[in-house]
Amino acid sequence: MELLAPAGTPASLFAAVAAGADAVYFGLGELNARAKAQGFDESNVKDLIDYCHLHGVKCHITLNTMLKNGEESTLVRLANSAASAGADAFIVADIGVARLLSRLDVPLHASTQMGVHNLEGARYLERYGFTRVVTSRETLLEDIEKIKKNTSLEVEYFVHGALCVAFSGACLMSAARSGDSGNRGRCLQPCRMRYTSSFGKSGYLLSPSDQCLIAKLGELEEAGVDSLKIEGRLKQPHYVYAAASAYRAALDGKRVTRGDIDELQRAFNRGNFTEGYNFADTRAIMYPKVQNNIGVTIGEVVSASKSEIKARITESINVGDGLKLLTADGYERGGFEARAAAQSGNAVKLSVPRTLTAQKGDLIAKTLDVEQVKRAVSAPVPVKVGLSARAYEGEPFEIELRSGEVAVRAHGERVTKAEAHPLDKRTLANAANRLGASGFAAVSIDAECGDGVFVPMSEINRVRRAACDMLRGALADRYNASRQRAKICAPYASETMALDALYEVGDMSGADVSVRSLAVAPNAFGKEDAARLKEECKRRDVKVFCRLPMIVRGADMAMLRAYLEEVNEVLCGYICDNWYALELAREYSKPAIAGQRMNIASDDAFAASGANAAIASAELSYAEVRRLGFDALCYTVGDLTLMTLTHCPIRLNTGCGCGDCKYDGDFYYADKAARYRISRTKLSHCTFDLHNPSIVCAPPKFRDETRQFVSLVGTGLTLSQYFADPYLTGRDKTAGLLSRGVK
Numbered sequence: 001m002e003l004l005a006p007a008g009t010p011a012s013l014f015a016a017v018a019a020g021a022d023a024v025y026f027g028l029g030e031l032n033a034r035a036k037a038q039g040f041d042e043s044n045v046k047d048l049i050d051y052c053h054l055h056g057v058k059c060h061i062t063l064n065t066m067l068k069n070g071e072e073s074t075l076v077r078l079a080n081s082a083a084s085a086g087a088d089a090f091i092v093a094d095i096g097v098a099r100l101l102s103r104l105d106v107p108l109h110a111s112t113q114m115g116v117h118n119l120e121g122a123r124y125l126e127r128y129g130f131t132r133v134v135t136s137r138e139t140l141l142e143d144i145e146k147i148k149k150n151t152s153l154e155v156e157y158f159v160h161g162a163l164c165v166a167f168s169g170a171c172l173m174s175a176a177r178s179g180d181s182g183n184r185g186r187c188l189q190p191c192r193m194r195y196t197s198s199f200g201k202s203g204y205l206l207s208p209s210d211q212c213l214i215a216k217l218g219e220l221e222e223a224g225v226d227s228l229k230i231e232g233r234l235k236q237p238h239y240v241y242a243a244a245s246a247y248r249a250a251l252d253g254k255r256v257t258r259g260d261i262d263e264l265q266r267a268f269n270r271g272n273f274t275e276g277y278n279f280a281d282t283r284a285i286m287y288p289k290v291q292n293n294i295g296v297t298i299g300e301v302v303s304a305s306k307s308e309i310k311a312r313i314t315e316s317i318n319v320g321d322g323l324k325l326l327t328a329d330g331y332e333r334g335g336f337e338a339r340a341a342a343q344s345g346n347a348v349k350l351s352v353p354r355t356l357t358a359q360k361g362d363l364i365a366k367t368l369d370v371e372q373v374k375r376a377v378s379a380p381v382p383v384k385v386g387l388s389a390r391a392y393e394g395e396p397f398e399i400e401l402r403s404g405e406v407a408v409r410a411h412g413e414r415v416t417k418a419e420a421h422p423l424d425k426r427t428l429a430n431a432a433n434r435l436g437a438s439g440f441a442a443v444s445i446d447a448e449c450g451d452g453v454f455v456p457m458s459e460i461n462r463v464r465r466a467a468c469d470m471l472r473g474a475l476a477d478r479y480n481a482s483r484q485r486a487k488i489c490a491p492y493a494s495e496t497m498a499l500d501a502l503y504e505v506g507d508m509s510g511a512d513v514s515v516r517s518l519a520v521a522p523n524a525f526g527k528e529d530a531a532r533l534k535e536e537c538k539r540r541d542v543k544v545f546c547r548l549p550m551i552v553r554g555a556d557m558a559m560l561r562a563y564l565e566e567v568n569e570v571l572c573g574y575i576c577d578n579w580y581a582l583e584l585a586r587e588y589s590k591p592a593i594a595g596q597r598m599n600i601a602s603d604d605a606f607a608a609s610g611a612n613a614a615i616a617s618a619e620l621s622y623a624e625v626r627r628l629g630f631d632a633l634c635y636t637v638g639d640l641t642l643m644t645l646t647h648c649p650i651r652l653n654t655g656c657g658c659g660d661c662k663y664d665g666d667f668y669y670a671d672k673a674a675r676y677r678i679s680r681t682k683l684s685h686c687t688f689d690l691h692n693p694s695i696v697c698a699p700p701k702f703r704d705e706t707r708q709f710v711s712l713v714g715t716g717l718t719l720s721q722y723f724a725d726p727y728l729t730g731r732d733k734t735a736g737l738l739s740r741g742v743k
Helices: 010-019 045-054 072-085 095-101 119-128 141-150 173-178 214-223 237-251 258-267 370-375 425-432 457-482 527-540 556-570 579-587 603-609 622-626 649-654 719-724
Strands: 002-006 023-027 058-063 089-092 108-110 132-134 154-161 195-197 227-230 296-304 308-313 322-326 332-337 347-351 363-368 383-391 396-403 406-414 440-449 501-505 518-520 544-547 571-576 592-594 633-638 641-645 667-670 675-682 686-691 695-697 707-711
Touching: 002 010, 002 237, 010 023, 010 045, 010 237, 045 058, 045 072, 045 457, 058 072, 072 095, 089 095, 095 603, 119 132, 119 141, 119 579, 141 154, 141 214, 154 214, 154 237, 173 641, 214 237, 214 258, 227 237, 237 258, 237 370, 258 296, 258 370, 383 425, 383 457, 396 457, 406 457, 425 440, 425 457, 501 633, 501 719, 527 544, 527 556, 556 571, 556 579, 571 579, 579 592, 649 667
Parallel strands: 002 023, 002 227, 023 058, 058 089, 089 108, 108 132, 132 154, 154 227, 383 440, 501 518, 501 707, 518 544, 544 571, 571 592, 633 707
Antiparallel strands: 195 667, 296 308, 296 363, 308 347, 322 332, 322 363, 383 396, 396 406, 633 695, 641 686, 667 675, 675 686
């Protein structure tokens, strides 16, 4: 399996290479999902890619952001620069970006932001020309197995680092709160704030622990995972070095020990780690107590005063170490920096800020280890080579360099007899080994020379430089010969379908007046639900689109297919919020409307999507929607979904199980400013949608000359009530992103 490490800066890239990563991923310019991770641009990308390739390390360039009309030239400029520099892959999250990159001979990898989590979604992108899918973190191993057995795609899977609580690529929470779009690399992580639930529980209820799957690599390999991805382009180089080193050792057969886990925790650890959606339950995935780094526990407070604590520690402390106090049950009190060294096993005194209140029994965690930082390599490292030099009278002087199976031999002038100061083996070895800034370092040296021979130092230097150039070229040629090339991308061509307006209700009971185009958004997909919808459609003789669930994992697919087998004949199409849904629409020979959660934000995205129609991304302003070159529907009214959760927040808050579920339909999270309703969709697995506090309700100026999408799901309104009061008089409402768009 490939080990893929993050690089938010060149120093992190050097750390990843030194630690043994097989590949690195980094953004170029502003069009990537970590806009704050700077350090790579058109001026240095070629040198850095060449450095990686010299070490046999691949470079994946993240162009995984939602693109708007008018930004194409920036994307093309950056992509051309990366392609010319030798990029090994482009990681993209926007199908419009894929369309623009399709002419370049660089493989396309579907970012986790594309939300691929089942075979059907993978197939759709495989036909487009993608060679790899970075599956969402929520993807089940059984679905990975299906992808591997039924497609030619490589599967990349996150094994370490931060988890987003929201389903990949479908979170609008940061955008809705501040205009900082997570889909454009600017997420401000409002999910890491404190919330209180309708069940009375308070804490960081939307904050997952960091993931660590170092003990599960065998299961991932068996499922068919090709690439193990470490999260962390905003992390420090010592984190990258520690994480990549640990996973490299595990892949190379080292048994994982408690010490290995401790080393990973001291690098960065939010919530004592979780083994994620395949190996842990809800209560192990989420960590409501603390929302930031808690490092590794190293001691306990014995006594405390206002500015000093006495503690018993199990690990030495050095000046500059970052320390944090936690209550005995794991809640954060605060952090401080060690101002004096202390030895493990002793009861030591530590100075703490006067603002930090400590108590006997509190835990001490180390959140920054200065020794770990020192151990990390975050500068360029040379390629290790074997070196041989031969100097025999009458024969050409020769230097050979070897790296793995690649060997080159450079020859100079014929060796002459020495008139004075003859060459010896030691002198020859030292002279030949002056590799300096060549990028190579000799780990073995073999020097041979005849008696009484002479080679000018200038000649040794010239031949050595020639050998280095030859080896550099040979390594590059070998690398280029083995590089994967892009498939020809063929954007889907579908007949477009223009809708003047589309009205969505939860079920047919909300459709108490006739409209030209109606959509239903079921929250359950059992046999009875299918029979009820089918009967209603036949009885009313109405054309209906059905919104398919955002997430369909494992046994969900068989259940959904059974539902569609029953209702497909009475439906006129599907609203699709994920790639799998577009695949099903094609399979069932029905028109597909790309839902607002597909984030269709440009003409290229719509043209490449294969959808017959689209609801424009809810992150576009009204002016940006108007500038779209196709007949997009504009999300003018609705209880906007900000994120979809695949863990069970009900169980997190109540401790209940599926057999005694306490979901009552009136569930919410609240912060100091607002209340967020949480609704449930039930298949074999449940998912939960967290909604905007205020209903999106565009004012009249935003509705003129606009093809409207109106969703009454969750508003409590029927169609007749809406038509009687289309501007929702007296209700809590907002024009939302239609008035300002996103950054």
